[in-house]
Amino acid sequence: MEGAGDSAGAGGGRRLVCVTGGSGFIGSWLVRLLLDRGYTVHATVKNLSTIMLPLCSARQMKWNEVISYDEGETKHLRALDGADTRLRLFQMDLLAPASSMRPAKELLEPAVKGTLSVLRAAKDCGVARVVLMSSKSAMVPNPSWPADEAIAEDDCWADVELLEKRQLWYNVSKTLAEKAAWEFAEKEGLQLVVLNPGTTLGPFFTPSVNTSLNILLHLLRGQELELDAVYTGWVDVRDVARSAVVLYENPSAQGRHLCLASMERLVDFTAKLADLYPEFPVHRVKEDKQGWLMRAKDPSKKLIDLGVGFIPFDQTVRETVDCFRNKGLI
Numbered sequence: 001m002e003g004a005g006d007s008a009g010a011g012g013g014r015r016l017v018c019v020t021g022g023s024g025f026i027g028s029w030l031v032r033l034l035l036d037r038g039y040t041v042h043a044t045v046k047n048l049s050t051i052m053l054p055l056c057s058a059r060q061m062k063w064n065e066v067i068s069y070d071e072g073e074t075k076h077l078r079a080l081d082g083a084d085t086r087l088r089l090f091q092m093d094l095l096a097p098a099s100s101m102r103p104a105k106e107l108l109e110p111a112v113k114g115t116l117s118v119l120r121a122a123k124d125c126g127v128a129r130v131v132l133m134s135s136k137s138a139m140v141p142n143p144s145w146p147a148d149e150a151i152a153e154d155d156c157w158a159d160v161e162l163l164e165k166r167q168l169w170y171n172v173s174k175t176l177a178e179k180a181a182w183e184f185a186e187k188e189g190l191q192l193v194v195l196n197p198g199t200t201l202g203p204f205f206t207p208s209v210n211t212s213l214n215i216l217l218h219l220l221r222g223q224e225l226e227l228d229a230v231y232t233g234w235v236d237v238r239d240v241a242r243s244a245v246v247l248y249e250n251p252s253a254q255g256r257h258l259c260l261a262s263m264e265r266l267v268d269f270t271a272k273l274a275d276l277y278p279e280f281p282v283h284r285v286k287e288d289k290q291g292w293l294m295r296a297k298d299p300s301k302k303l304i305d306l307g308v309g310f311i312p313f314d315q316t317v318r319e320t321v322d323c324f325r326n327k328g329l330i
């Protein structure tokens, strides 16, 4: 997310912002929130003319595949309040396949190059401030960080060697891309601030189900997922969008910002889910393999200090499940 104009604050400048990946799960909520706040939004999408047809029966998909059940990559954005006068869509392939959550080694170079090409464009256009959507995957796991010590948001970096050994390519790509962004910002004098969300859930109005929503969908269908190495807790997509706007509008916000409602383990998450939805065959994880992850109730200290609050688990999950039901996915 980048802002042009005299000032990044909501009250100053031309109130023009650019959102890259504007058609995605998080991007579309960000565009919606910005329009609601009176901004003019320039959103980039990969293909303005794509018609996404149903790929196959949603029930046959793996959790890390993308489900499309509707058509049009941008219809949901064009339908937003204020879109007719204050939303402009631009086709921009940042560099296939950029940072989707689909795990593959091929992600690495494009993720870094895609991030740097956006930052280069931002710098060349003289934007006031850039909010980079990184991930908690760029912060943990880090075996050299004491397991009983809360994460220091600015200092805790995921151990890339360990991630590579475990072939966690998405995590590697997010870590390398964020590191490259900080180097670029320092060298070029670009005002950069970073958001590091965890597994993002919540209601969606995109024409597809992204990877993080797919995790919840598959858990509700009774599948066992291998997430011990990556799961660290969840956050509502509306809080992610709000946090991005707070970081954008507060030039005093500096550095990296963990964005999680709760830092918790897979055993905790599946137990809460199973309790909330006894009618679904949710598989309760019984063996806790996440000794490396310290539980924390309010882990996002920097965002909380900036006034961000977090939507509770029951509300996020119920509203996500309502969306799955309305779209006939469960």
Ligand SMILES: NC(=O)c1ccc[n+]([C@@H]2O[C@H](COP(=O)([O-])OP(=O)(O)OC[C@H]3O[C@@H](n4cnc5c(N)ncnc54)[C@H](OP(=O)(O)O)[C@@H]3O)[C@@H](O)[C@H]2O)c1
Pocket: 020, 021, 022, 023, 024, 025, 026, 027, 045, 046, 047, 073, 092, 093, 094, 095, 096, 097, 098, 099, 100, 101, 133, 134, 135, 136, 174, 196, 197, 198, 199, 200, 201, 210, 211, 212
């Ligand atoms: N969801 C989570 O749990 C989570 C957590 C932490 C961080 N994040 C980060 O947040 C960002 C958005 O994630 P999301 O969950 O909203 O993912 P998403 O729904 O898959 O959206 C990703 C967006 O990026 C676009 N994109 C992908 N490759 C592109 C390329 N080469 N050129 C231009 N656009 C491209 C996609 O367009 P198409 O639809 O056309 O491919 C889509 O609009 C990502 O950087 C992700 O790493 C997500």
